[in-house]
Amino acid sequence: MEKYMVGENEVFFRSSGIIHIILRGEQTAEIARSFQDNHELALAKFGGPIDYLIDMNQAGKVTPKARRMVKDLALSMDTGKVAVFGAHSLAKFYANLVLSSFGRDNSRFFPTKEQAEDWLKTSAGKPAPKTVC
Secondary structure, eight states, X not given: OEEEEETTEEEEEOTTXXXXXXXXXXXXXXXXXHHXXXXXXXXXXXXXXXXXXXXXXEEEEEOHHHHHHHHHHHHSTTEEEEEEEOSSHHHHHHHHHHHTTOOSSOEEEESSHHHHHHHHHOOTTOOOOOOOO
């Protein structure tokens, strides 16, 4: 599993073609742009579509411009499922702000990481990720 830092956020490329992101603090347009760059790296490594597992437990404010950029990423045909989780009420609030604008049925909010991972595993019809030597 590869790990990248985007500001205070941690980004993990899982071997299954999932990008696992642990959000910490305010999420700005600059951070969202870095997530887009990570998406391109993951596409080159795994092929597409790329699934996301996003931990909102330590996330802060998501700026409007960052929300628009994340929405564009989620609407991309190169993005598969987006599973967002967080136990505290602010996590759910911020997740719903982002998820409600996606316009596709590829995203869900879950209270726990385990529930989010289980949903990602039920990717009926999703092609297997490319093997990288």
